[in-house]
Amino acid sequence: MPMPHRTYKQLIDRRLVGKDGAERARELRAILAELPSYKNGPYADLRKWVTAELESSRTRAKVVHRDTLAVRREGVAQIALVGAPNAGKSSLLQALSSIQIKTGDYAFTTTRPVPALTRIHDVLVQLVEIPGLIEGAAEGRGGGRPLLGVLRGADAILFCHDARAPVANLEAVIQEVSEAGIERPAAIAATKSDEADGSALAAAFPQLPVVEVSVLDDATLDRLRDTIWQLTGLLRVYLRDDEDPVALRPPVTVLDVADSIHHELGERCVGARVWGPSARFDGQRVGRAHMLTDGDTVEILD
Numbered sequence: 001m002p003m004p005h006r007t008y009k010q011l012i013d014r015r016l017v018g019k020d021g022a023e024r025a026r027e028l029r030a031i032l033a034e035l036p037s038y039k040n041g042p043y044a045d046l047r048k049w050v051t052a053e054l055e056s057s058r059t060r061a062k063v064v065h066r067d068t069l070a071v072r073r074e075g076v077a078q079i080a081l082v083g084a085p086n087a088g089k090s091s092l093l094q095a096l097s098s099i100q101i102k103t104g105d106y107a108f109t110t111t112r113p114v115p116a117l118t119r120i121h122d123v124l125v126q127l128v129e130i131p132g133l134i135e136g137a138a139e140g141r142g143g144g145r146p147l148l149g150v151l152r153g154a155d156a157i158l159f160c161h162d163a164r165a166p167v168a169n170l171e172a173v174i175q176e177v178s179e180a181g182i183e184r185p186a187a188i189a190a191t192k193s194d195e196a197d198g199s200a201l202a203a204a205f206p207q208l209p210v211v212e213v214s215v216l217d218d219a220t221l222d223r224l225r226d227t228i229w230q231l232t233g234l235l236r237v238y239l240r241d242d243e244d245p246v247a248l249r250p251p252v253t254v255l256d257v258a259d260s261i262h263h264e265l266g267e268r269c270v271g272a273r274v275w276g277p278s279a280r281f282d283g284q285r286v287g288r289a290h291m292l293t294d295g296d297t298v299e300i301l302d
């Protein structure tokens with residue numbers, strides 16, 4: 001039995017005291033090698049934390065020469081909020097998470113990428129506000145080039161557009177992103193829907209999902225959460241004895257879930273009992289190759 005993860009975390013903290021730069025990175029690598037390799041649960045979180053620390057100590061070393069705007073990844077996916085200045089990005093960030101951020105009725109209130117963790121459908125997703133992209137960003141106008149760099153690190157893009165503004169503004173932003181060669185799953189948030197009708201956007205961008213949203217209307221925020229969840233492309237599977245689901249990239253079998261918890265469990269797994277959308281009846285007994293669906297609950301059998 002490994003020691004409780006809290007004790008382990010304290011131990012790690014102690015080992016890192018006074019260490020920085022290469023020395024800190026070396027210590028972190030040593031810790032990583034010693035950590036129990038559970039793929040889920042508190043130890044997996046600890047592993048993620050150590051990996052992120054290691055990653056950021058690497059980034060810090062490079063940071064001087066490169067992109068000073070780098071955003072440290074957290075959560076199962078990173079979704080970038082992109083749009084013209086004043087589109088309402090910070091307001092959405094604030095409405096969806098618990099961060100406090102300056103919003104304002106003027107352009108470029110936000111000048112650096114701002115990350116915020118939010119729980120969507122029981123899973124932590126990272127949203128990142130990219131400061132107002134303006135035409136010419138790909139050529140470096142408006143300090144756009146490093147911002148596009150941040151965007152490149154994201155898994156998906158939520159384009160934010162003030163529903164009262166001309167559609168051409170959003171076209172320019174989307175064009176800019178595409179000219180930078182960035183292709184990601186994307187959707188459009190037609191913001192400030194309490195003041196305007198965003199339906200014209202759906203007609204203008206038939207290839208992208210459009211969700212009308214107002215920070216003053218919780219129902220629209222819920223719809224936006226659904227859209228963001230779709231953008232992650234992930235599938236949630238709940239475990240019978242755990243509140244938090246695992247989030248995996250489809251297709252997902254019973255074996256994938258067992259393996260994500262622990263490789264040994266993956267090896268021992270002979271099947272599962274399933275509740276939810278992929279089960280024909282509650283508690284159905286299935287084999288390890290059974291395909292799971294978003295929202296299923298499983299009890300792994302070994």
Ligand SMILES: Nc1nc2c(ncn2[C@@H]2O[C@H](COP(=O)(O)OP(=O)(O)OP(=O)(O)O)[C@@H](O)[C@H]2O)c(=O)[nH]1
Binds near residue numbers: 104
């Ligand atoms: N009526 C209404 N106003 C909103 C809504 N969302 C944002 N606003 C207003 O729009 C203005 C701009 O909002 P921000 O959230 O700062 O916009 P932003 O895209 O982060 O702007 P920059 O950081 O400057 O690029 C503020 O005055 C907000 O109060 C909304 O849903 N309804």
Ligand SMILES: [Mg+2]
Binds near residue numbers: 090103
């Ligand atoms: Mg802002």
